[in-house]
Amino acid sequence: MLLVRFFPREFNFFDSFDAHAALAVEAAVFFRQLVEKGEVDEVALGKMQTIEHRADETTHIIIDQLNKTFITPFDREDIHALAKQLDDVVDTVATIVNRLKVYNLRGPNKNLIEFSKVIEESVRAMAAAVQGLRNVKNSKVIAKCCVEINTLENVGDSMRDRVLAELFEIEPDPIKVIKWKEIYENAETILDICEDVANVVESIVVKQA
Amino acid sequence: MLLVRFFPREFNFFDSFDAHAALAVEAAVFFRQLVEKGEVDEVALGKMQTIEHRADETTHIIIDQLNKTFITPFDREDIHALAKQLDDVVDTVATIVNRLKVYNLRGPNKNLIEFSKVIEESVRAMAAAVQGLRNVKNSKVIAKCCVEINTLENVGDSMRDRVLAELFEIEPDPIKVIKWKEIYENAETILDICEDVANVVESIVVKQA
Amino acid sequence: MLLVRFFPREFNFFDSFDAHAALAVEAAVFFRQLVEKGEVDEVALGKMQTIEHRADETTHIIIDQLNKTFITPFDREDIHALAKQLDDVVDTVATIVNRLKVYNLRGPNKNLIEFSKVIEESVRAMAAAVQGLRNVKNSKVIAKCCVEINTLENVGDSMRDRVLAELFEIEPDPIKVIKWKEIYENAETILDICEDVANVVESIVVKQA
Numbered sequence: 001m002l003l004v005r006f007f008p009r010e011f012n013f014f015d016s017f018d019a020h021a022a023l024a025v026e027a028a029v030f031f032r033q034l035v036e037k038g039e040v041d042e043v044a045l046g047k048m049q050t051i052e053h054r055a056d057e058t059t060h061i062i063i064d065q066l067n068k069t070f071i072t073p074f075d076r077e078d079i080h081a082l083a084k085q086l087d088d089v090v091d092t093v094a095t096i097v098n099r100l101k102v103y104n105l106r107g108p109n110k111n112l113i114e115f116s117k118v119i120e121e122s123v124r125a126m127a128a129a130v131q132g133l134r135n136v137k138n139s140k141v142i143a144k145c146c147v148e149i150n151t152l153e154n155v156g157d158s159m160r161d162r163v164l165a166e167l168f169e170i171e172p173d174p175i176k177v178i179k180w181k182e183i184y185e186n187a188e189t190i191l192d193i194c195e196d197v198a199n200v201v202e203s204i205v206v207k208q209a
Numbered sequence: 210m211l212l213v214r215f216f217p218r219e220f221n222f223f224d225s226f227d228a229h230a231a232l233a234v235e236a237a238v239f240f241r242q243l244v245e246k247g248e249v250d251e252v253a254l255g256k257m258q259t260i261e262h263r264a265d266e267t268t269h270i271i272i273d274q275l276n277k278t279f280i281t282p283f284d285r286e287d288i289h290a291l292a293k294q295l296d297d298v299v300d301t302v303a304t305i306v307n308r309l310k311v312y313n314l315r316g317p318n319k320n321l322i323e324f325s326k327v328i329e330e331s332v333r334a335m336a337a338a339v340q341g342l343r344n345v346k347n348s349k350v351i352a353k354c355c356v357e358i359n360t361l362e363n364v365g366d367s368m369r370d371r372v373l374a375e376l377f378e379i380e381p382d383p384i385k386v387i388k389w390k391e392i393y394e395n396a397e398t399i400l401d402i403c404e405d406v407a408n409v410v411e412s413i414v415v416k417q418a
Numbered sequence: 419m420l421l422v423r424f425f426p427r428e429f430n431f432f433d434s435f436d437a438h439a440a441l442a443v444e445a446a447v448f449f450r451q452l453v454e455k456g457e458v459d460e461v462a463l464g465k466m467q468t469i470e471h472r473a474d475e476t477t478h479i480i481i482d483q484l485n486k487t488f489i490t491p492f493d494r495e496d497i498h499a500l501a502k503q504l505d506d507v508v509d510t511v512a513t514i515v516n517r518l519k520v521y522n523l524r525g526p527n528k529n530l531i532e533f534s535k536v537i538e539e540s541v542r543a544m545a546a547a548v549q550g551l552r553n554v555k556n557s558k559v560i561a562k563c564c565v566e567i568n569t570l571e572n573v574g575d576s577m578r579d580r581v582l583a584e585l586f587e588i589e590p591d592p593i594k595v596i597k598w599k600e601i602y603e604n605a606e607t608i609l610d611i612c613e614d615v616a617n618v619v620e621s622i623v624v625k626q627a
Contacts, residue, residue, distance in 0.1 A: 168311070177384060178387065181387070199272075203272065207276045
């Protein structure tokens with residue numbers, strides 16, 4: 001058990017979390033534009049990787065500062081969870097983009113476009129909830145965002161059930177079933193992670209009430 | 210780092226964990242009856258969702274009270290882990306039921322029936338282990354339950370290997386392979402989660418020894 | 419919240435972590451030899467299970483001692499994470515070996531052999547990083563190992579993308595696609611877990627800086 005740690009050196013966790021959430025929004029917007037276009041080329045893959053690496057770096061900086069800092073604006077495990085989950089959002093978006101390329105899936109897919117819009121909405125609400133942490137006393141904004149995120153997660157569950165049922169019913173090619181099943185499930189997972197973020201944000205608010 | 214938190218307001222974690230585990234038992238029994246019948250209709254799906262929502266609510270109440278309470282009957286991270294894992298048991302049962310419907314799988318499947326019986330046994334042992342936490346001094350009951358859970362997890366591993374080998378050997382339709390592979394693997398996962406619960410329960414006992 | 423715990427009873431966490439990491443190396447070496455040979459028989463399966471059980475036991479001993487010990491050489495959550503991740507490395511190797519048998523996959527597969535070599539390298543670097551924890555002041559060794567692990571994780575990502583793209587392009591049998599997709603993804607997951615270990619090791623170093 002360590003008792004000696006550095007004192008805070010002007011590191012602002014709020015700024016880092018906002019930057020992290022902004023990268024998640026950037027990833028979600030880029031993802032929506034990409035699936036609307038329906039073509040993942042090398043340039044798009046490169047741009048996605050750039051966003052992913054910046055999110056990785058931001059995660060590392062937050063964890064590193066957490067390890068060096070004794071006094072934090074909220075519980076250490078919540079900072080850890082938030083950094084991990086924001087990173088997971090970007091990683092999962094990047095995984096889908098990567099698989100669209102690896103599986104050579106071309107042309108706009110209406111189900112994935114629909115998913116990408118719900119994902120963008122949820123990630124924007126998530127970023128607003130994270131920003132709300134700067135002022136937990138005004139927790140109405142946070143509560144509104146979290147309700148929206150929960151609603152969108154339910155929407156995503158229904159979408160996944162509907163598109164999977166359709167896929168298994170009408171797609172005769174098992175290889176295509178394997179590919180799209182994975183992509184739809186990953187899309188829904190992003191909405192689950194946004195809900196995890198909402199849960200942590202709500203925990204932080206409750207603890208400071 | 211937060212130092213100010215509410216003092217306990219008569220919240221009884223043991224009651225909540227028992228209620229949570231009882232929902233897991235309810236889910237496991239319902240699941241076994243459902244796969245014996247071999248037909249997931251809208252009514253069954255609705256009932257499963259009701260159990261799932263009640264488990265979700267119980268999880269939220271436990272986490273919420275944990276966040277508001279300074280003194281807890283056992284380590285905070287163990288309370289968090291238990292609440293999460295009990296929820297995961299119910300969620301994974303609900304996922305299988307949902308997929309049986311989405312994949313339009315009808316008729317009793319002898320392998321899944323066999324799995325459902327092992328799951329019910331393990332979930333009942335898990336509930337007994339959780340109940341045992343009220344009196345850790347009498348840790349013999351807990352130890353007996355945990356041994357049973359571990360044994361059933363090994364049984365589940367062997368079952369999964371056997372039914373997967375059989376599925377891949379005799380099922381000519383790749384679409385059916387995809388569907389049943391997922392369902393069998395989720396069934397085995399429930400036994401893994403019960404084992405995770407047993408590990409946390411054993412940790413709590415050791416810490417209080 | 420528990421305040422009373424046993425004082426350390428000469429338990430050496432470093433020795434246990436080294437033993438744990440040595441089992442991971444043993445698993446990785448055995449795995450590489452096995453896939454080079456291209457045949458998983460009952461004897462090989464038994465040997466793999468033996469390694470897996472010893473890793474399980476080591477994990478349990480570490481967690482058990484952690485629960486009984488008040489003063490630990492580094493943060494409790496880092497000990498917990500390390501024990502869990504080292505176990506996950508061995509478990510995931512064992513899962514692949516098990517599936518090669520269950521799926522009746524025979525004959526050397528050049529992609530899997532390539533993966534097994536990268537896995538062995540990464541697990542060896544991971545073991546060296548863990549051993550480096552005995553003397554965090556000499557953190558250059560640890561840093562070198564962690565850089566290597568990160569590099570190998572990137573190598574693994576590229577390999578997975580390449581072999582999956584190839585698999586989906588040239589394999590006409592969907593059943594074989596299902597089998598090999600799972601095996602390649604599990605292989606890459608091992609490299610991810612090694613990276614998780616590296617991240618925890620780096621956290622420990624930073625906290626003690």
